[in-house]
Amino acid sequence: MSAGLVVSNLSAGYGDVSVLADVSLSAEVGLITAVIGSNGAGKTTLLRSLSGLLKPRQGSIRIGEAELSGAKALDFVNAGIAHVPEGRRLFAGMTVEDNLLMGAFARAAAPAELRQDIDRIYAMFPKLAERRRQDAVSMSGGEQQMCAIGRGLMSRPRVLMIDELSLGLSPVAVDFLVEALKTISGDGVGIVVVEQDVAVALDLAQHVVVMDRGRVSKAGSSSEIAEDRAIRAAYLGVD
Ligand SMILES: Nc1ncnc2c1ncn2[C@@H]1O[C@H](COP(=O)(O)OP(=O)(O)O)[C@@H](O)[C@H]1O
Ligand SMILES: [Mg+2]
Structure with missing residues (x-):
């Protein structure tokens, strides 16, 4: 099966x-x-x-x-199953990092484990690391999409x-996201x-x-x- x-x-x-x-x-x-x-x-x-x-x-x-x-x-x-909704729906008034953490709400994970997962997302999306303390919705559309995908990954989805x-x-943002998704898929998601x-x-x-x-x-x-x-x-x- x-x-x-x-x-x-x-x-x-x-x-x-x-x-x-x-x-x-x-x-x-x-x-x-x-x-x-x-x-x-x-x-x-x-x-x-x-x-x-x-x-x-x-x-x-x-x-x-x-x-x-x-x-x-x-x-x-x-x-x-993780769902990144149309329009991304990031939490306004919350930082990039807090938005990422929201993705782990259903997990009973130790802080160290969450830290590791967040750092892995920052390694994949360095722009998010630079903006970790910034209000998530103040970022560009491409960066917001990175954050929404990162938030989805924080639940450690199978799909x-x-x-x-x-x-x-922008085309540049789309190319970057396409490559990132190929990497995520290659990791078995x-x-x-x-x-x-x-x-x-x-x-x-x-x-x-x-x-x-x-x-x-x-x-x-x-x-x-x-x-x-x-x-x-x-x-x-x-x-
Ligand atoms: N909340 C809703 N209430 C009633 N009809 C809806 C609602 N959301 C979407 N629809 C209708 O369902 C159909 C499919 O919409 P949707 O799933 O958004 O399509 P897509 O994402 O492919 O553009 C459309 O005819 C749309 O008008
Ligand atoms: Mg639609």
Whole structure:
């Protein structure tokens, strides 16, 4: 059995509105999975369901042996799922370091262990080390994304999910984040990234899931998706 995240036949929505229908996908530990699809396709709703913020109507969400569908958000964190939300949602009025520490809220970790984890994040993102005493939301978008990813890593996740990695960030910041995520994945963390820039998604991920109106319309290796004519026409503007 996979130690990663396995989602089967998931349906979810808001009130009377159905958004996700019959979504199945898996995210292996140590691999990067990109979720692409147009605005309103249900990508954010999917990540909210996979982090326990939205209760699914149907289907299964498993990580390792644990069934999480219907569980609380805290259970998802404890099971090894970390969620970096769209817009990053850092805590304003708190320093970079305190934001990172917030990511460890569910862990019963000794201070020395937390220090080690924070130092590892500073080694990966030296900009955060320079700004550790600064209000987190005073930083650039790219630096805030580093902080949000670092906060996610502080829960020591098996699977890290990021909603809109590159949105609004400079190309230089995006390149840096892409390399960092490849390193994090190489360390054995599964990564699910929602990414509106398909070229970035194809560079970053080994596996790509395409969503359309709440369903998975296509899934495959990034080279398969990169060669798909319909995808090229719709998302890359080439035919
Ligand atoms: N809180 C909400 N209440 C009702 N409908 C919502 C809510 N959030 C999103 N939706 C609807 O769900 C659909 C999918 O939205 P979303 O998951 O945000 O898509 P994406 O992230 O792919 O742009 C859209 O039609 C959107 O209007
Ligand atoms: Mg979204």
